[in-house]
Amino acid sequence: MTLDHEHELPGAAAWSAPVRAGRTVTLTALADGANATMLIIGADRLDRLNIPDTLKSQMSARIKPGMVLMSDRGLALATVTASSLDWHDCLTGALPDQLLLLELTKHGFGEADLHACINFFSKVSVADDPRASLTYVPDHGHAGDTVTLRADQDLLIFVSTAPHALSDGRAASVAVRLETPDHSEDHTGGHTGDPAPDPELREEAIRALRLTRELIA
């Protein structure tokens, strides 16, 4: 891996950046209870992370390693290649606190682009009761927890470190690391541009990756 960029987001801050296809984004919680809310927009600056389509095609109500994050138009935006946690909340959104909205606005987006987000490092448990009641789990994420995404097309990512909307804890900082896998850095003609290998994926996720590579990546 070649480190391209490293950055520490303090708690209750927001940040956005382009991430080129093939690069990886690793988030690291720097304190217990940290939360990193993420929105993603694809290479054409129109196609957004679609949480319902991501969940229903992979039969999951949480984000975990081995899932492809899918767009409104059925393409792969990013693959969750690794994480120390097997549950990242994606059912309870984020408070309208301007942090993400301002970052969206910097890139020419706005309120209309406030799609569903992922709350990395946070868990809201689901009860097996008639309404599937939700409870925030306060001791889920800890300092040192990580999640790594591989960009499957050129992305814009938007990250907020506001506390989870259901948490009464303090905002905590999160480190962001952008890296390029070594084999796509090889300009000597050996290996050219193979992306980091896929984790074990469902057939639906493999289809989304294949279509993305055929069409745009």
Place this chain on the structure above:
Amino acid sequence: MTVTKTTASTSTAVALDTVVDAGDGALVTVPSGGRLQIVDLHGNQAVDTLFYDAHDIDNRYSAFDTIREQRAVFLTTGSRLMSTRLDELAVITDDTCGRHDTVGGACSQESNVIRYGESTRHQHACRQTFLRYGARAGIGQRQLTHNVNFFMNVPVTSSGGLTFEDGLSAPGKYVEITASRDLFVLISNCPQVNNPCNGWDPTPIQLLGRW
């Protein structure tokens, strides 16, 4: 769709009585305080629905803010349908079905390919209907968001699983939404035939508006 209008003489007159065919859609303007009943005429028919402030379509329904604010995944009587600004757009004021989904989103041609393969690419899908009927209100690709699926059964489990299952609805079951402000209600009567959300057989619904 065919629309039968009767003259409004009282605040609770029937202002709208429409059948939306299987796979078709509708854009309905519901005034603040108006009640819109969606009737599952033949049972187990998913009705994909979006809500927008009629005077500012950026103030639109937000599925996951709605879920968080009620601390529960399923929608039923008493559920407040919230916007991205956390304004209450509408309230579910009656429900003979019992629960409704808002996690599963709408079907699209593209997501059908991902879920069911290339053979489904040119089947009609809810996203097409949303774009077609939404255009009249300025609702385009950017304005489409994650919808409510009335009458659809998408169990979410404590282990973090999610599935599409046979509906809990039956012929004649209905849900009633009361508008908390002037609303555009954008409806796609789902044409999906690749999963049990429509009982493998999409059927018509009725819309009854009283205001």
